[in-house]
Amino acid sequence: MTADGVPTWEEVAREHGRFLYNVAFRLTGEDEDALDLVQESLLRVRRGLETYQPGSLEGWLARIVTNVFLDEVRRKRRRPTQALPDNPDLVVPPSAGADEVARASGLSDEIQAALAALPDEFRVPVVMCDVADRSYEDIAATLGVPIGTVRSRLHRGRRMLRKVLVESGAVG
């Protein structure tokens, strides 16, 4: 930790690396891509710490890893995404119940696969909100879109996720 309360990049890696890797993995869906994403993010952390203002470090890290991911998506457009219907209302079946929380750990592969099937524009807000625990305002600032757009994409993303999980038989 430096005299002005700013951590070194090694401290960030040691204390928040687990958070960073988890978000990176949920965004990319692949360990190898997540490793690359984390390394690139740590490079940006190292550069960015010079101007970092102490605050929500994990919020800052979530923004960095998401931006690195989006830069990669824009650059390569390498990840084909599964087309999903515009209106999830047409396919969503009745609720499966609240005990799904307890089932999450047993379904993690299926949930991850469903997450990976979402188009990037819907997966990113879902991961930022439900994995990185960021506010709509924070997500909007990271993505450079209005809060209303975040709200809409997040909701549609969750509906699509539900549809994929139901179709795969992971939830009833």
Added chain:
Amino acid sequence: MSPSELTEDMLSAYLDGELTDSERAAVDAQLATSGEWREVLSEVEATRALVRGLPVREAPTGFWDAILDPNIAAPIPIESARRRRANRALRWTAGVAAAAAIAAVVLVPGRSESKPPVASLVATHAARSSMSQEPISQLATVASGRTLR
């Protein structure tokens, strides 16, 4: 807030505590009268809980040790990592291809260019068969076209 201003995506915001007081009150009123909205809320709530309940994904063993090792110039840019992996794959592929080529030359027997003497073999077989009184072979023709007896 009027009912016409209500949109379904407010249900996610409702769960995330991202609505204003007036929006929240409007959604509560809608939920009280609409079974369809209650159903959507229940589904979105369950899906949200599934993602939030995912276990933390751990990096592969040794990754953080390598990143924090002062003797290693870490972290590395994403493109360098990709190139390094691609080069490794290329070297591996080239090695496998070379090994396969050597194996093909050394281990696979060369194709014989010799032609079997079909006509004489048939004639010999027919002659032997006729001597053993086998009825079918007695009818076999030889290269000259005549039937052996």
